[in-house]
Amino acid sequence: MREFFAYLDRALSGESLEALEVHLEECLACCDKLAFARQLDAFIKARLGEAPLPPRLEERIRQALDHA
Ligand SMILES: [Zn+2]
Known part of the structure; x- marks a missing residue:
């Protein structure tokens, strides 16, 4: 899953x-999985604008996805 986010982040x-x-x-x-990651990524960016996620929140989301 991790590489999907890396992919989305280019x-x-x-x-x-x-x-x-x-x-x-x-x-x-x-x-x-990539489609899901892309949707989640878009959702998060739309919600928070360009501001980076709090590190813990991002980590928790990624862990949840890794275990999905
Ligand atoms: Zn595969």
């Missing part, structure tokens, strides 16, 4: 970005 590059994109083309489960 923090992935080179081989990891390529590998993820190739994987997404053939893995429906990860496509779903």
Whole structure:
């Protein structure tokens, strides 16, 4: 799940970005997860504007997603 947020933040590059994109083309489960992560990301950004999330809140959301 972590790499989806990195992907959304354009923090992935080179081989990891390529590998993820190739994987997404053939893995429906990860496509779903990415769509969910994207929605959550958009929701959070719409709510909080460009202000960064409080570190603990962000960490808790990411942990919840990792366990989903
Ligand atoms: Zn997958």
